[in-house]
Amino acid sequence: MIVILLGVISNDEKDLINRIFSKMNVKMYNISFNILRSHCDAEEAVAQTFLKITDHIEKISVLPCPQIEPYCVIILKNETMNIIRKRKKTVYVEDVDYFDHNNKSCDTEEEYLKTANKEKLLSCVNRLSDEEKNLIYLRFVNNMSFKHISELLDITEEAAKKRGQRILKKLRLYYEEGENNAQYN
Known part of the structure; x- marks a missing residue:
């Protein structure tokens, strides 16, 4: 959102970003949370999505109105997948402890x-x-x-x-x- 504060984009583009944010912020968070199951990661995905939307606002502004929402959801999906990829590379101590101390028989x-x-x-x-x-x-x-x-x-x-x-x-x-x-x- 720094780009908005610095005035690098036009007022029309600012209005479009604000409309997208108002309309889709909660929806995007819910979609991301349903996939990631982490509040922190869901917020990160939404934040990264809006940064990408801001970066590509010229492209988004020329889309027909019905295509803007799916375009933004696809950006969110890609950002969510990036977070999942990062997770795969990380092993959490809690996971190691779980597998070491799990008393259930594991086939x-x-x-x-x-x-x-x-x-x-x-x-x-x-x-x-x-x-x-x-x-x-x-x-x-x-x-x-x-x-x-x-x-x-x-x-x-x-x-x-x-x-x-x-x-x-x-x-x-x-x-x-x-x-x-x-x-x-």
């Missing part, structure tokens, strides 16, 4: 299979186009209805449902391809 093979299945599913999702990933993200990570997704993407609700069905079918196909390839190795 290593079962844990491995769960992890392998998640990784396989993630690799299948990574094969999707960005547009398909965004629809999956909105539907399953943000738990949005097809009606809301259709409004964000400026398409009919039926088109959103059909796209969702096609993407899930494609994911099943990718997943099964992976299983079939694993059988022959």
